[in-house]
Amino acid sequence: MPFNDTDSSGRKLDLRTLSHDRLVALVTELGQPTFRAKQVEDWVWKKHVTSFDEMTNVPAALRAQLAEHCTLGGTSELVRQISADGSRKYLLSYEDGTRAECVGMPTRNKLAVCISSQAGCRMGCVFCATGQGGFSRSLTSTEIYDQVVHVSEDFQTRASSVVMMGQGEPFNNYDEVLKALRMLNSSDGLGIGARHLTVSTCGIIPMIRRFSKEPEQFTLAVSLHSAVQATRNVLMPGVKKYSLAHLHEVMGEYVEATGRRPTYEYALIGGVNDTKPELDALCDFCRGTLSHVNLIQLNDLEGSKLKPSTDEKAEMFVRRLAQVGVEATVRNSRGNDIDAACGQLSQRHNADL
Numbered sequence: 001m002p003f004n005d006t007d008s009s010g011r012k013l014d015l016r017t018l019s020h021d022r023l024v025a026l027v028t029e030l031g032q033p034t035f036r037a038k039q040v041e042d043w044v045w046k047k048h049v050t051s052f053d054e055m056t057n058v059p060a061a062l063r064a065q066l067a068e069h070c071t072l073g074g075t076s077e078l079v080r081q082i083s084a085d086g087s088r089k090y091l092l093s094y095e096d097g098t099r100a101e102c103v104g105m106p107t108r109n110k111l112a113v114c115i116s117s118q119a120g121c122r123m124g125c126v127f128c129a130t131g132q133g134g135f136s137r138s139l140t141s142t143e144i145y146d147q148v149v150h151v152s153e154d155f156q157t158r159a160s161s162v163v164m165m166g167q168g169e170p171f172n173n174y175d176e177v178l179k180a181l182r183m184l185n186s187s188d189g190l191g192i193g194a195r196h197l198t199v200s201t202c203g204i205i206p207m208i209r210r211f212s213k214e215p216e217q218f219t220l221a222v223s224l225h226s227a228v229q230a231t232r233n234v235l236m237p238g239v240k241k242y243s244l245a246h247l248h249e250v251m252g253e254y255v256e257a258t259g260r261r262p263t264y265e266y267a268l269i270g271g272v273n274d275t276k277p278e279l280d281a282l283c284d285f286c287r288g289t290l291s292h293v294n295l296i297q298l299n300d301l302e303g304s305k306l307k308p309s310t311d312e313k314a315e316m317f318v319r320r321l322a323q324v325g326v327e328a329t330v331r332n333s334r335g336n337d338i339d340a341a342c343g344q345l346s347q348r349h350n351a352d353l
């Protein structure tokens, strides 16, 4: 099949979306030996160049031909904010002007990176700025991957872990997310161990099933936020059609298939999901399962009536869960002062720029 160098919208192809075989086909079509493909890949994936001219061991004629057929993405940083705790939030813009945010969170000698899988989100969770801010589009695997490269280069540190907890629902963009995870994991990419790559989902059941069959040991987090069906329906209307009973069953299958411990995320909202019946239901949901509960105080959203719970309640949750054999931790939010904390990344903020 002849090499087709534009996508359906007539734009040049991003060279980094080409498989190795397609790149070899392109190089061959341009009359060059196949080893040139590997050289180009090294520049792109190992040295993260942003222009063909930087590929100094590639002949100038081939560089010019490649530039004629392809682009190298084209992510640019629009805004960078630095938090008092050292975290940095970035607003990136892609070639078509779509914007997405990512965050770098350094600890002593490690760098955790939080990335977005979509620009915006369709799920409409009521406590989440992304969910309330609308949806633009899903990101491609390279756009997802580039966020980690960008943050890592800014800190001049290798990313030690990545969480997909920025904007978007990763399991509404499954194929691209998985490609990105594989690139992050690959020794030809950033070489981050699969266990240090975490996907967080609001609980799209068919995709949890699919994820449990992937061969890599990626980590899974599920946003639970309530184990009472009526409460969860209000908080997370986008996953109403997947019942908690079904979620419980599928998570059992996930543990069975993978042997890995999933995390349940639970943002404590005062008077909503921090009551005794809610705690009882959470204990029932987790009791006897392999799980870890991550409690986090709700991050305030402008104009929302929902408020965080109290530290006493959070500690009570931890104690009660421990009594039924479930490990729980209260996680501190990072980057609160720059709206980089969970659920504060929105398309709305972007629109102000």
Ligand code: SAH
Binding pocket: 127, 128, 129, 164, 165, 166, 167, 168, 169, 170, 200, 201, 202, 221, 222, 223, 265, 267, 296, 297, 298, 299, 300, 301, 342, 343, 344
């Ligand atoms: N869509 C995915 C991943 C992105 S959200 C998901 O929902 O899991 C990342 C995490 O931030 C999720 O656990 C989400 O429920 C949580 N979150 C969203 N808004 C929040 C808020 N205002 N306070 C605390 N956590 C929030």
Ligand code: SF4
Binding pocket: 121, 122, 123, 124, 125, 128, 129, 130, 131, 132, 166, 167, 168, 169, 202, 223, 343
């Ligand atoms: Fe989307 Fe996750 Fe926010 Fe829900 S919590 S709206 S699924 S990003």
